[in-house]
Amino acid sequence: MELSPFMKSLGLKYPIFQGGMAWVADGKLAAAVSNAGGLGIIGAGNAPGSAMAEEIKIAKSLTDRPFGVNVMLLSPHVEEVVKVILENKDNITLVTTGAGNPSTYLKQFKEANIKVIPVVGSVALAKMMERVGADAVVAEGMESGGHIGRLTTMALVPQVVDAVNIPVIAAGGIGDGRGMAAAFMLGAQGVQMGTRFLVAEESKVHPVYKKAVLKAKDIDTMVTGDFAGHPSRVIKNKMARNYINLEKAEAAKDNPDYSALEELGNGSLRRAVQDGDAKTGAYMAGEISGLVKKEQPAAEILHDVYEQADKLMGGDK
Numbered sequence: 001m002e003l004s005p006f007m008k009s010l011g012l013k014y015p016i017f018q019g020g021m022a023w024v025a026d027g028k029l030a031a032a033v034s035n036a037g038g039l040g041i042i043g044a045g046n047a048p049g050s051a052m053a054e055e056i057k058i059a060k061s062l063t064d065r066p067f068g069v070n071v072m073l074l075s076p077h078v079e080e081v082v083k084v085i086l087e088n089k090d091n092i093t094l095v096t097t098g099a100g101n102p103s104t105y106l107k108q109f110k111e112a113n114i115k116v117i118p119v120v121g122s123v124a125l126a127k128m129m130e131r132v133g134a135d136a137v138v139a140e141g142m143e144s145g146g147h148i149g150r151l152t153t154m155a156l157v158p159q160v161v162d163a164v165n166i167p168v169i170a171a172g173g174i175g176d177g178r179g180m181a182a183a184f185m186l187g188a189q190g191v192q193m194g195t196r197f198l199v200a201e202e203s204k205v206h207p208v209y210k211k212a213v214l215k216a217k218d219i220d221t222m223v224t225g226d227f228a229g230h231p232s233r234v235i236k237n238k239m240a241r242n243y244i245n246l247e248k249a250e251a252a253k254d255n256p257d258y259s260a261l262e263e264l265g266n267g268s269l270r271r272a273v274q275d276g277d278a279k280t281g282a283y284m285a286g287e288i289s290g291l292v293k294k295e296q297p298a299a300e301i302l303h304d305v306y307e308q309a310d311k312l313m314g315g316d317k
């Protein structure tokens with residue numbers, strides 16, 4: 001498979017991004033992915049600038065290859081995180097952004113020679129991102145783990161590809177080479193995977209959470225937060241069931257107040273990742289969990305996914 005000029009410009013062997021997952025994607029995981037020829041991305045989530053500086057330092061100590069950072073634009077620490085990224089501009093190839101419009105920071109990133117790739121869930125947002133100067137977009141379907149949009153990857157990716165002239169990376173529901181090849185058929189130049197990397201050997205996700213992903217069947221994820229306006233895909237566990245029951249009860253009221261629910265959700269991904277707590281932890285993971293059956297080194301994941309896709313796409317015929 002010939003890499004697109006954009007993917008080549010990132011210095012990659014494989015056109016595969018590891019999603020910048022909050023609490024999960026640390027410097028160690030990102031470095032393992034980058035060392036193996038994919039693009040490792042550290043997830044900033046709501047972490048303060050100092051924690052990001054530490055993870056970037058770890059990644060720098062483990063790899064000479066390019067890596068990225070995912071900036072959560074709604075984070076209370078976004079300004080500090082941007083500052084830390086700019087201070088490390090020589091090592092950070094790109095920034096992916098979630099939860100909003102990165103235009104406030106775009107000029108600074110561009111001047112620092114850092115590419116900006118917003119994650120989008122609709123054609124309108126993709127077009128807006130192109131207009132403000134994004135280098136590419138990640139089009140993420142609602143099959144994915146974590147916070148999600150409304151459209152499926154299958155419907156979203158080709159529509160975004162047709163609507164913009166910048167490269168499109170597909171995300172959501174891609175777990176093997178078949179998914180990757182399909183994304184390329186839809187016009188994507190690369191893929192981003194989250195769920196499959198949750199169970200990478202180098203991922204710090206708690207063994208109980210990892211096991212839940214590995215054991216999950218096709219129908220074992222659900223969406224919470226839909227009524228409250230911030231849908232998120234998680235594996236069904238006690239926390240998810242409790243959350244959705246409270247959410248539905250609140251939604252049935254004349255004047256729903258979701259503040260107690262927000263309280264319940266606060267810190268829930270951290271509790272899942274660090275403690276594996278199924279009662280209060282949100283095991284964020286995508287629909288493709290049912291296909292993810294073993295814990296493997298990140299390098300093996302990248303190799304297996306790419307080789308399968310390459311073969312399906314005609315290989316070096």
Ligand SMILES: Cc1cc2nc3c(=O)[nH]c(=O)nc-3n(C[C@H](O)[C@H](O)[C@H](O)COP(=O)(O)O)c2cc1C
Pocket residue numbers: 018019020021022024043044045070072096097098119140143144145146147171172173174192193194195196198284285286287288
């Ligand atoms: C546990 C978890 C946390 C995530 N956190 C973030 C995040 O902080 N920012 C972001 O842009 N995407 C986040 N994502 C989405 C991933 O980066 C990626 O786009 C998505 O997982 C791809 O879909 P898949 O899970 O089907 O592979 C998260 C996903 C998971 C599973």
